[in-house]
Amino acid sequence: MRLKLTVGLLCLATFGYAQRNGVDKFQQYRPIWEKGTLAQKDSLAAVLMSEAKTYQTEPEYRTTINLMYALGHEDKKAVLETIAKKKFPKGSLTRDAFITEVYYKAETAADKEKSYKELVKRWPVEKFKGEELTYDYALGTLAQSFAKAGDAKKATDYLGQMQERFWRGNGYLPTAQALLAAGDTTAAAPLLKTAMDDAYYYISLPEEQKDNKARFAAMGYASSMSSYVGILVNRGKYTEALDYIEKALAVAPEQADALSSVYYKSLMGTGRKLEAYNILTKLYAKGQFNVEGDLKKLYQDLNGTMAGYERFNAGLKEELVKTVRDHIKEMETYKAAPAFELLNLKGEKVSLASLKGKVVVLDFWATWCQPCVRSFPGMQAAQTLYENDDDVQFLFINTWERDKDYKNNVTAFIAKNNYPFEVLYDDQKDAVTGEVLAAKFGVKGIPAKFIIDKDGQIRYALTGSSSNVDYIKLEMKELIEAAKKPHKG
Known part of the structure; x- marks a missing residue:
């Protein structure tokens, strides 16, 4: 289809941005939606609107809708969405609109559950292969709603319907934390352990097998580990807590900072006071002043006196200030x-x-x-x-x-x-x-x-x-x- 382009858009051919087979259109036009002038963006939007008249598939519409958003043409984006939803009433665009406009706006757990049942009835997950994560997101928020409403059983049941294992390391966490906030450690603990174990599975994969899913799964590891080990610490199970932490640090030493709080408490509980003290001083020197009570206790235990503590404390704060000043030089x-x-x-x-x-x-x-x-x-x-x-x-x-x-x-x-x-x-x-x-x-x-x-x-x-x-x-x-x-x- 031959289209008359404005001068502002003619530079596409000059810089090699013209459409090519096998090239993602969204990335193809990146120079314009990222750095182009308003005239170039307007011209590209006009071209895409004319091109859209030839679209036969929903993915074609979706790509151009995303481009319109990037170009700042919300009006044209809305027009294309209306056309596409009318043309594909059982497609992913109408489904996503339902999720955003109906499902996520449902305020109570009961209303959200009703909306979710309508979602899977009108847009069954099996008809959208490769898009299971969309439904897992919805399940995660539904489970969290029930957790906040005090219904741990329904929260757990809905989490169990998630299909993407890599997502569970993050998807289970908000629900488990909601249960913890309500004081229900009995229901929260197994959810946290599942999240922790799934994340650990991906972290411990050989490097050549780690894809984007594995890297994403690993992001939830420290949070789920800290929360689960926190339960063990509160129950006085310090040895078990230490086993989990040291197993984690063996495969993911980069998680050391995130696990520091539960690590030092576990070390204190097992009598490894000097190791706990060393971690505590580092935490305090990084601005975690809420640990000062434990720091004072260990200082007293290890030194037999509080003499010199104030000078020691001032030194840690000076170290923190120096660290901050060195850090801001990078900015x-x-x-x-x-x-x-x-x-x-x-x-x-x-x-x-x-x-x-x-x-x-x-x-x-x-x-x-x-x-x-x-x-x-x-x-x-x-x-x-x-x-x-x-x-x-x-x-x-x-x-x-x-x-x-x-x-x-x-x-x-x-x-x-x-x-x-x-x-x-x-x-x-x-x-x-x-x-x-x-x-x-x-x-x-x-x-x-x-x-x-x-x-x-x-x-x-x-x-x-x-x-x-x-x-x-x-x-x-x-x-x-x-x-x-x-x-x-």
């Missing part, structure tokens, strides 16, 4: 921050220009981003530290939201958690590039934080975050105080 940069003017929760305009003369902390986040959410108590502590400093401003930039009703969701989230944050919506697209602010800052993953100095220069940029409140508070203090000082260019 150093010096470039002008992109200008912006965004709306806050009240509908008021907030611009970077209006904050000149202040150190500005930007935190890009989304309601669905768990690492973002886990870092918020620490960010709140950091903001509180500077609440009387008129030269520092924290801005929480809400970006990449997936729900059409994102503004209400964001407002509800902030209100529910009583966060005193200045939240801005990152939904203003650049007139030339079509990019939102996150793209202008080069954000590839969230949470992403930027520390901007009083002259509007980005001094530090970091991606990811700890959930350790004390560490975040200290890290942000070091970043902010460094940004207050003149740049040594």
Whole structure:
């Protein structure tokens, strides 16, 4: 099909982006949806809309729908979704829409169960080979709902219907943690052990057999192991707990930090006090100040006195500060921050220009981003530290939201958690590039934080975050105080 292309899109052929057999279309057009101008994106969207008239299969529609999302053409994405769902009423697009718009929005466990039964009746899992994980996700949230409702039996029964073994290392965990939160260790323990054992299976595979599924399964290992071993520790089964931990560290030494808390408690319980003390000092020196009670106890036991403890403690804190300062050097940069003017929760305009003369902390986040959410108590502590400093401003930039009703969701989230944050919506697209602010800052993953100095220069940029409140508070203090000082260019 011959289509008339605008000048902006003609460069596709020049740079070798023209469609080729065997090349994934989404990746083929990456240079345009990632770095193209608004004119190029609009031209490509127009071409794809015309091309869509020839589509015969649902996968063709799905790829182009994803492309429209990447190009920022939500209107055309919606049009194609409507056409595809009408054309394939029993296809995966209508199924996914049902899951998003009906199933996941069901509030009670009973309503969610009713929706799940409708889901598998209208779109039986056996008709979607290779997409079992979609149903496993749904089963995981259904089981978690029943766990929170106090129905451990139904929670366990639904988890048992999961088909993807690699997913169980992560999929079982939220339900087990919900049961633990309710004090039901009897029901939680076997779920955690299953998750732990499945993850261990993938971790211990020969390196040449480890694919993406195996690597993903391994991600849940430390959490399920810590929770399960935590149960053993609370039951006084220290020797059994140690066996599991040391077995884990033998095949996955990189999990040492994540297992430190249960490891030192197990060592204490079996009388291996010096080893426990060594782990505790490292934890404390990394900002885990909540372990100080046990640290003091072991210091007393090993030294026979508390003499010298305060000097020892101060030394650990100095070590932590040095570690943080060395770490933030890796985040150093010096470039002008992109200008912006965004709306806050009240509908008021907030611009970077209006904050000149202040150190500005930007935190890009989304309601669905768990690492973002886990870092918020620490960010709140950091903001509180500077609440009387008129030269520092924290801005929480809400970006990449997936729900059409994102503004209400964001407002509800902030209100529910009583966060005193200045939240801005990152939904203003650049007139030339079509990019939102996150793209202008080069954000590839969230949470992403930027520390901007009083002259509007980005001094530090970091991606990811700890959930350790004390560490975040200290890290942000070091970043902010460094940004207050003149740049040594």
